Amino acid sequence: MELRKSYFADVRKDGLNEIGQPRPRLDSPGHVTGKTAYFADRNFPGMLHLKMVRSPHHHARIRTIDTSEAEKHPGVVKILTAKDVPHNVYTILILIQIGPEDETVLADGKVRWKGEAVVAVLAETERAAQEAGAKVKVDYEVLPAVFDMEEALKPGAPLVNEYHGQNYYLYDSGECRKVRFGDVEAGFAQADHILEQSYQSSPIEHAPTETTGCVVAPEGNDRFTCYTNTQAMFFTLDNTSIILQMPGSKLHFVGGTVGGGFGGKVDVIVEPIAILGAKLTGRPVCFIYSREEEMQISSPRAAEKVVIKDGVMNDGRIVARKVTGYTDAGAYSRHSPYGAQKGAAHYPGPYTIPNVWIDTYCVYTNRTPSSAMRGFGVTIGDFALEVQMDKLARLIGMDPLEFRFINAYRDGDMKAHRQPTEGAALIECMQEASRAANWPVAEKFMAMSSYKKGA
Amino acid sequence: MAIRRGRGVAAINYPTGMNLGGDPTQALVHSTPTGNFMVTLSSVDLGQGMKQIMAQICAETIGVPTDRVIIDTADTDTGPHCMGTFASRGTHRAGNAVIQAAKEARQVMLEVAAEELEVNASDLETDGQGNILVKGAPQKSISIFDVALSAHFKRGRSISGRGMFLIPRSYPEKETGAMKPSTCYAHACTVAEVEVDDETGEVTVLTVKNVFEIGRALNPKMVEQQLVGGSWMGISHALYETTEPYYPNRDHGGTDFNQYLMPGPGDLAETEIIVLERPSADGPFGAKGPGEMCANPQIPAVANAVFDAVGVRIDTLPITPERILRALKVQAAS
Numbered sequence: 198m199e200l201r202k203s204y205f206a207d208v209r210k211d212g213l214n215e216i217g218q219p220r221p222r223l224d225s226p227g228h229v230t231g232k233t234a235y236f237a238d239r240n241f242p243g244m245l246h247l248k249m250v251r252s253p254h255h256h257a258r259i260r261t262i263d264t265s266e267a268e269k270h271p272g273v274v275k276i277l278t279a280k281d282v283p284h285n286v287y288t289i290l291i292l293i294q295i296g297p298e299d300e301t302v303l304a305d306g307k308v309r310w311k312g313e314a315v316v317a318v319l320a321e322t323e324r325a326a327q328e329a330g331a332k333v334k335v336d337y338e339v340l341p342a343v344f345d346m347e348e349a350l351k352p353g354a355p356l357v358n359e360y361h362g363q364n365y366y367l368y369d370s371g372e373c374r375k376v377r378f379g380d381v382e383a384g385f386a387q388a389d390h391i392l393e394q395s396y397q398s399s400p401i402e403h404a405p406t407e408t409t410g411c412v413v414a415p416e417g418n419d420r421f422t423c424y425t426n427t428q429a430m431f432f433t434l435d436n437t438s439i440i441l442q443m444p445g446s447k448l449h450f451v452g453g454t455v456g457g458g459f460g461g462k463v464d465v466i467v468e469p470i471a472i473l474g475a476k477l478t479g480r481p482v483c484f485i486y487s488r489e490e491e492m493q494i495s496s497p498r499a500a501e502k503v504v505i506k507d508g509v510m511n512d513g514r515i516v517a518r519k520v521t522g523y524t525d526a527g528a529y530s531r532h533s534p535y536g537a538q539k540g541a542a543h544y545p546g547p548y549t550i551p552n553v554w555i556d557t558y559c560v561y562t563n564r565t566p567s568s569a570m571r572g573f574g575v576t577i578g579d580f581a582l583e584v585q586m587d588k589l590a591r592l593i594g595m596d597p598l599e600f601r602f603i604n605a606y607r608d609g610d611m612k613a614h615r616q617p618t619e620g621a622a623l624i625e626c627m628q629e630a631s632r633a634a635n636w637p638v639a640e641k642f643m644a645m646s647s648y649k650k651g652a
Numbered sequence: 653m654a655i656r657r658g659r660g661v662a663a664i665n666y667p668t669g670m671n672l673g674g675d676p677t678q679a680l681v682h683s684t685p686t687g688n689f690m691v692t693l694s695s696v697d698l699g700q701g702m703k704q705i706m707a708q709i710c711a712e713t714i715g716v717p718t719d720r721v722i723i724d725t726a727d728t729d730t731g732p733h734c735m736g737t738f739a740s741r742g743t744h745r746a747g748n749a750v751i752q753a754a755k756e757a758r759q760v761m762l763e764v765a766a767e768e769l770e771v772n773a774s775d776l777e778t779d780g781q782g783n784i785l786v787k788g789a790p791q792k793s794i795s796i797f798d799v800a801l802s803a804h805f806k807r808g809r810s811i812s813g814r815g816m817f818l819i820p821r822s823y824p825e826k827e828t829g830a831m832k833p834s835t836c837y838a839h840a841c842t843v844a845e846v847e848v849d850d851e852t853g854e855v856t857v858l859t860v861k862n863v864f865e866i867g868r869a870l871n872p873k874m875v876e877q878q879l880v881g882g883s884w885m886g887i888s889h890a891l892y893e894t895t896e897p898y899y900p901n902r903d904h905g906g907t908d909f910n911q912y913l914m915p916g917p918g919d920l921a922e923t924e925i926i927v928l929e930r931p932s933a934d935g936p937f938g939a940k941g942p943g944e945m946c947a948n949p950q951i952p953a954v955a956n957a958v959f960d961a962v963g964v965r966i967d968t969l970p971i972t973p974e975r976i977l978r979a980l981k982v983q984a985a986s
Contacts, residue, residue: 198876198925200869205930209868209938214780215712216937219873222704223719224697255902293674293821311902344900369826376829398969399894402912406699429736430694430728453726458698463738489907497895538824539671542833547665555829564902565895569738571885572944575666576951580890580969583662583952587959597956601663615830622865622930626841627663629863629926634843636661647930 204625236424239412241481247474248326250316250333252308255342255563259306263334272325275478277317279305283442288530289465292435299360300529309528310565312494319474342563346523349562357561366534366559374541376555378613384517384552388508390592395504396581400497407456409495410485411467413475420447421472426455428462436465460569464496464531496568500525503581509589513603518545522557527566534559539574542614546582547623548604553613602642609649621647653851660956663841666945667834669741674821678732679749681757683811687800689721694731695746701874702742709747709936713754715778740941747936748817756813764803765794836932838940839865842949848961853973857887857921865928867940879925879946886950888914891971
């Protein structure tokens with residue numbers, strides 16, 4: 198890695214004592230010698246193991262649940278179903294007023310994705326919990342499922358989630374988050390060329406070294422200590438407090454040393470049910486995802502579809518951009534309404550375009566619920582935008598890098614969401630990339646600056 | 653049939669912190685009786701090195717070496733609220749809270765030192781090595797060790813401070829989408845060079861040259877580890893990963909690292925990282941959040957390089973050999 202100190206030297210104060218210094222990490226020796234303690238290093242006498250019985254169907258009505266055989270299995274201490282969870286229907290972003298509550302801790306009457314938690318088994322050993330889980334009998338009536346966002350949005354599609362009432366998230370702005378800037382149709386009318394293209398992505402896994410989990414210990418004073426690898430301590434505590442209808446003062450969360458998150462540990466899944474198990478049994482409980490659960494049960498990055506329509510001039514200026522983004526939330530909201538909205542704020546990318554129209558949808562399907570992942574709302578948008586930029590450049594016979602200089606945002610430029618650009622540095626990144634990759638561009642582009650003259 | 657070479661470019665920006673703000677973080681700082689400094693937080697270190705960066709930020713602000721700072725984080729009984737570690741917000745939000753808390757503690761420290769040295773607090777400065785000196789007369793000095801002892805046992809002062817950072821929440825206007833999503837943005841431009849085997853569809857990423865503008869590299873070595881890791885993750889996202897390899901059939905998703913396709917060490921490109929620093933107006937020492945954005949530009953850069961190599965567009969991720977071969981077949985037929 199090289200620091201190119203020549204850029205922006207006039208606005209930067211170098212020469213500090215600790216900041217800017219490559220100090221060795223104080224936690225590294227512990228990590229590389231195996232001495233760092235993670236949540237799963239906690240082990241308590243009498244600790245129970247929690248395993249989930251999960252839906253084998255993508256969409257089904259639950260007729261009956263029979264746990265009688267499972268309860269007789271040696272080592273089983275407690276079996277939990279929906280009726281045991283004080284506030285079973287929840288949604289995590291209710292903490293920032295993004296409702297409605299749309300997800301069950303344990304399925305109640307219906308499952309909406311393959312892998313959904315239905316019954317929790319608490320047993321003396323992991324094996325006993327697993328074996329007893331196999332003896333839980335759930336009678337399902339399989340329902341038609343939908344796995345494609347466009348299919349889900351068609352009239353007559355199976356309704357995925359009754360708490361929404363339709364297969365998309367309803368924003369205060371309607372069926373999508375909107376950004377309107379300038380007159381996009383006038384921009385298209387004026388353009389020398391129009392290019393409309395569609396981009397898609399698949400869900401992917403966070404693949405952290407340490408899988409999601411927690412260990413809960415009931416304390417003598419009616420409190421519960423939860424050792425967890427959540428990415429957000431109070432966010433998890435406050436959601437747990439709602440789900441268990443338990444005052445936050447009864448909950449003590451300890452964490453902060455995590456073997457990789459990437460957004461995969463900001464859902465609140467393992468802690469509430471493990472604490473409930475500890476409360477109802479009076480014993481410590483651990484609930485730790487297997488690698489299979491981490492890869493196929495925990496939320497992936499959302500599948501997305503992005504449709505971009507651009508109007509471009511022969512001289513390289515983009516004069517209109519219309520983006521329609523679709524985020525596949527799967528069966529439940531989790532963080533996806535936030536992610537889709539973040540996309541609306543991100544488009545049309547780091548370019549100054551006078552006429553912009555953005556619609557971003559959060560769509561429900563019977564796929565595994567997606568949620569936060571490194572860059573969500575933006576990552577797939579950037580894939581779509583930057584491939585589109587390449588296509589546009591080639592369409593008008595221009596060098597792809599030079600084409601970006603022509604449209605790059607600079608300080609003071611008004612963005613589509615009506616904030617003036619501040620602190621831009623796209624031009625300087627491209628200038629340095631031009632040098633580093635030996636990809637020459639015209640001198641006038643190398644002489645540009647993100648600072649505007651007189652600014 | 654041949655190995656064909658191509659290169660592609662992508663340029664991006666990325667917001668720091670939770671979209672639309674409204675995501676507070678608090679910090680507390682106090683001195684031990686012998687002049688070490690404890691930072692209390694509830695922020696989470698995901699392995700990226702949050703604890704180290706908070707220690708360096710506190711040390712710089714107080715004026716002591718980093719090894720005099722201890723980070724106590726992520727215990728909800730002791731640490732004040734933090735929204736969490738996500739949205740590239742940790743360094744920016746918690747860092748600002750730590751600076752505010754450390755400034756308040758530093759002020760008390762300087763006031764106690766001023767009493768001991770019988771000067772005005774405004775005439776004092778720290779040397780970064782654990783001493784407080786009179787400006788212009790460095791022979792007149794006192795160690796922070798002695799100042800902390802005096803504050804605690806003699807002067808009855810608590811060398812401590814409270815820090816809070818909140819960007820007020822923005823609510824998008826319904827019809828126009830007018831809003832304030834973020835206060836600062838990181839930037840990147842990536843050039844990727846690939847080889848594509850037009851017989852097998854296999855892509856080899858040869859080089860990835862990344863230029864990142866991240867506000868301020870608070871610890872350059874840690875910046876490097878995050879940016880290199882992110883760049884690898886971007887390649888993985890572009891070419892390999894999916895939890896549903898046979899979608900719309902949802903069976904046979906990977907359940908372990910043998911089945912879930914990711915690049916191994918031999919599949920990773922020669923990676924170059926260049927960092928520019930345009931300090932953000934509201935970041936701790938100008939820092940922005942590069943955590944998420946560093947994995948983004950490689951994806952379109954690789955996609956564009958594949959087109960440059962073989963002339964087909966793969967607009968669906970991941971860009972698998974199967975998709976490339978199918979597109980080449982269509983191309984040959986037309």
